Structure formats: C-alpha cells, structure tokens
Amino acid sequence: MTRRHFITTASALAATSAFAAEPRLRIGQIGTTHSHAGGKMSALRSLKDLWEVVGVTEPDASLHTSVKESAIYGGLPLLPEEELLAAPGLKAVVVETRVEASCAVALRCLQAGKHIHLDKPGALGHAEFKAMRLEAEKRGLTVQMGYMLRYNxxxxxxxxxxxxxxxxxxxxxxxxxxxxxxxxxxxxxxxxxxxxxxxxxxxxxxxxxxxxxxxxxxxxxxxxxxxxxxxxxxxxxxxxxxxxxxxxxxxxxxxxxxxxxxxxxxxxxxxxxxxxxxxxxxxxxxxxxxxxxxxxxxxxxxVPKGRYDLEFVDLAKVVRGEKSLAWNAAHDIALHETVLKAAGVWEKP
The missing domain is CATH 3.30.360.10 (Dihydrodipicolinate Reductase; domain 2)
Known part of the structure; x- marks a missing residue:
C-alpha cells in the first residue's frame, strides 16, 4: 500500500484550527431520543474550537433525570425549547427528536432564525417536509440533513x-x-x-x-x-x-x-x-x-474516528458564510419523496 491510495481527511479536520482565532459558534440540541442523538452531541463537544454547546432540550420530562446524569450530556444546561432558541448568539440547532416530531421542531427553529442539522429521515409526511425545507430556502437558512455517509x-x-x-x-x-x-x-x-x-x-x-x-x-x-x-x-x-x-x-x-x-x-x-x-x-x-x-x-x-465530526466541520463553514452546503432543498425534497416510495408509503400530496 502506497500513500497515493489514501485520500485522508486530515486537512478537513486540521481546518478546525483555522477557526481557533475566531469566536466559537453557539449551538444547541433539541431532543435526545433519535438513534444518532448521543453521537451528534459527542461530536459537537469534541470540536471545541468550532462549537460552543449552550444547552440541550428534551421534550419528554420523564427523560430529564437520565439526560442530566448521562456522560454525554453531563454539565450542559437542560433548557425549555423557548429558552434555548432565545439564547444570545445562538446560530444553529441540532434536531434529534423522534421522527414524528422532528419536522415541526425544525420549522420552529427556522422561524427563530437558526440554521439546523436535522437528523434523518426528517419527517413522516412529505408535504410537511417540503414546506419546512422551502421555508429554510425562503429565509436563507441552511438545513443539513444527518446523512453521515456524505462525508465518509x-x-x-x-x-x-x-x-x-x-x-x-x-x-x-x-x-x-x-x-x-x-x-x-x-x-x-x-x-x-x-x-x-x-x-x-x-x-x-x-x-x-x-x-x-x-x-x-x-x-x-x-x-x-x-x-x-x-x-x-x-x-x-x-x-x-x-x-x-x-x-x-x-x-x-x-x-x-x-x-x-x-x-x-x-x-x-x-x-x-x-x-x-x-x-x-x-x-x-x-x-x-x-x-x-x-x-x-x-x-x-x-476514516476519522469521529463518525459525525466532518458533518459539523462542514456546517461550521456554512454558518460562517464560507461556502454553501452541497445538498440543496431540491435534493432533500426529491430524496424524501424517493425514501417514502421505496418504503411503500408514498401518498401524493
């Protein structure tokens, strides 16, 4: 094996050091029940030069004790959604609720003027997903879907x-x-x-x-x-x-x-x-x-050890205005329709 056989992501991860002289971006997370929720929070907290996690919201009150005591979320403020979205300087929100609620939460984040990282598949219904995704375009905000293979x-x-x-x-x-x-x-x-x-x-x-x-x-x-x-x-x-x-x-x-x-x-x-x-x-x-x-x-x-790290390195560049996300609303809407059809549950809006 020669070095030419490798395309490493070292340069992408090293780019985080370029942000060190700039203020960190403030981000929060809503929901801890998605299967990727803990991994996403771990990634954010490891990228200390890029992101400052202001807090986490868990809509299910029965989970509050376990969230507070967990190693992943320990030490973070557990905030109501309204308080999290009103946090000074908050730039982005990671939506990690169950899929039944995720699109409605994402829409509220967009209406509050925040970029979002929305975990897959995004919504149960296509009309709701399409409306949310077009609202982001209208407001000039980014929706980064949580498909980690994109960055592998x-x-x-x-x-x-x-x-x-x-x-x-x-x-x-x-x-x-x-x-x-x-x-x-x-x-x-x-x-x-x-x-x-x-x-x-x-x-x-x-x-x-x-x-x-x-x-x-x-x-x-x-x-x-x-x-x-x-x-x-x-x-x-x-x-x-x-x-x-x-x-x-x-x-x-x-x-x-x-x-x-x-x-x-x-x-x-x-x-x-x-x-x-x-x-x-x-x-x-x-x-x-x-x-x-x-x-x-x-x-x-x-392959980077952090499964989700490159997602949030890329999102930081987007939030700072250095680039546009490679996947736009048209892609996300077409994909959501395709997923519903492949799963046998497509109902034309």
Whole structure:
C-alpha cells in the first residue's frame, strides 16, 4: 500500500484550527431520543474550537433525570425549547427528536432564525417536509440533513469518480444496509409505516439521489421475516433512463453490519465500498484515472474516528458564510419523496 491510495481527511479536520482565532459558534440540541442523538452531541463537544454547546432540550420530562446524569450530556444546561432558541448568539440547532416530531421542531427553529442539522429521515409526511425545507430556502437558512455517509472519505472518492467520469455512464447501483434488530429496534421500526427501509435505508438512497438525481419510478417490496408485522426485510428498485439501483434493508441479518455495501457500475469501471463506513474500496477501471491504475485494485482509506465530526466541520463553514452546503432543498425534497416510495408509503400530496 502506497500513500497515493489514501485520500485522508486530515486537512478537513486540521481546518478546525483555522477557526481557533475566531469566536466559537453557539449551538444547541433539541431532543435526545433519535438513534444518532448521543453521537451528534459527542461530536459537537469534541470540536471545541468550532462549537460552543449552550444547552440541550428534551421534550419528554420523564427523560430529564437520565439526560442530566448521562456522560454525554453531563454539565450542559437542560433548557425549555423557548429558552434555548432565545439564547444570545445562538446560530444553529441540532434536531434529534423522534421522527414524528422532528419536522415541526425544525420549522420552529427556522422561524427563530437558526440554521439546523436535522437528523434523518426528517419527517413522516412529505408535504410537511417540503414546506419546512422551502421555508429554510425562503429565509436563507441552511438545513443539513444527518446523512453521515456524505462525508465518509470513500464516498467522497466515489463522488469524485462519478463527477470526473472515471466510471463512464452509470448503469447499475447495488446497495444494502441491514442489521440484526433487537427487540427495542423492532419496536421502533414497527411503529413507522415505512419500517426499516424508511428509518435506515434512507442513508444509501441519499447517495443514490446525489449521484443520479430523482428516479423516474420506484418499486417497493416487503417480505417480512417475523410474525409481529414489522417491515423487517425490504427491497426497492429505483429506475432511471439508463440505470437501475437496487436497495436492500434487512433487519433480520445477523451479519448485516459487515455486509453493508455500496457498488456503482458504469461503462468504464466499477467502485465498491464494503463495509459501508470502513473506508475499504474495490476499484476497477478500463483506463488509469488519477493515482489509480487500469484494472482492479483494493485499498483502505483513512476514516476519522469521529463518525459525525466532518458533518459539523462542514456546517461550521456554512454558518460562517464560507461556502454553501452541497445538498440543496431540491435534493432533500426529491430524496424524501424517493425514501417514502421505496418504503411503500408514498401518498401524493
């Protein structure tokens, strides 16, 4: 393995030091019940040169004691939502409630003039999500959806490969994001009409829509494995003019984590990432491209230890006005529609 096989994120993380001379950005979090909530707070508190966490809001009063006593939130003020949104200098809010409430919370944050990081999938209903997302555009505020694969170095390489034509015209995408769900997870996805595809499969559909845009048609399939009615084994086929994308989300797979994958094949090559967040890449090219040779090669890319760190490094740049977020309202709205269709719960507004 040579150094040329690595695209490191060291420069992105090192960029945090460039902010050290500037005041930190003030941010808060509403909700602690989303599956990513604790990880997002840990990331924010680790990026001390960028962010100052002013406090956390937990709408469920029965959780207040556990939040106060937790290692993740310990030492942070537990504030009512109105007080958090009125905090002097507050620039952004991380919304980590259950999905049933997340869009309404996000809208209130936007109406208070705050940028938001909204965890996936964003809303149960499309009309509500679309209205919230367009409100942000109207107000000139940023909504960063919590799809962490966007910032993974292997996926950044994939974006570059597709953008620069390394793979030619894309003809197929094959993706899987499964796990073996415990009783609590089965209860959570069972409470959602779209099941596991809606709650988890959305991560890989974000990448597909980033690469190919909104599909012409989506065909959902559900073949439940359990006897409890939970949609635990789903598949969707996304149809494009010259490509198909197949997404599987299987919550009964004991080896779901290691098998999570994303494979893109085109007329000039193929790029596979497996497991999804590992940084392990299999690349095959008809012609040499950049630092990569003709033929097949496998390599390991360096992945930051903090799963969510790069999301909040990027958000800091956006809030400071140094750049625009790469994913706009049109993308997020098209993605949300696609996710609902893939989960078999699309109802045209």
């Amino acid at each position: 170095p292997a996926f950044e390489l994939l974006f570059k490969a597709v953008r620069e034509g390394w793979l030619g015209e894309i003809t197929e995408i094959d993706a899987a994001m499964g796990k073996l769900a415990d009783a609590a997870t089965r209860k959570d996805i069972g409470s959602l009409p779209g099941g596991g595809m809606f709650e988890l499969g959305c991560h890989v559909m974000d990448i597909i829509v980033t690469l190919l845009g909104k599909p012409e048609a989506v065909q959902p399939f559900s073949t439940p494995n359990g006897s409890d009615g939970v949609k635990d084994n789903q598949m969707a086929v996304l149809q494009y003019p010259k490509a198909t994308a197949v997404v599987r989300c299987n919550h009964t797979d004991p080896f779901g984590g290691p098998r999570r994958r994303f494979n893109v094949t085109g007329t000039e090559g193929t790029l596979e990432i497996v497991p999804l967040e590992s940084g392990k890449v299999n690349l095959s090219l008809k012609q040499p491209r950049g630092a990569y040779k003709k033929g097949s090669q496998s390599f390991q890319m360096e």
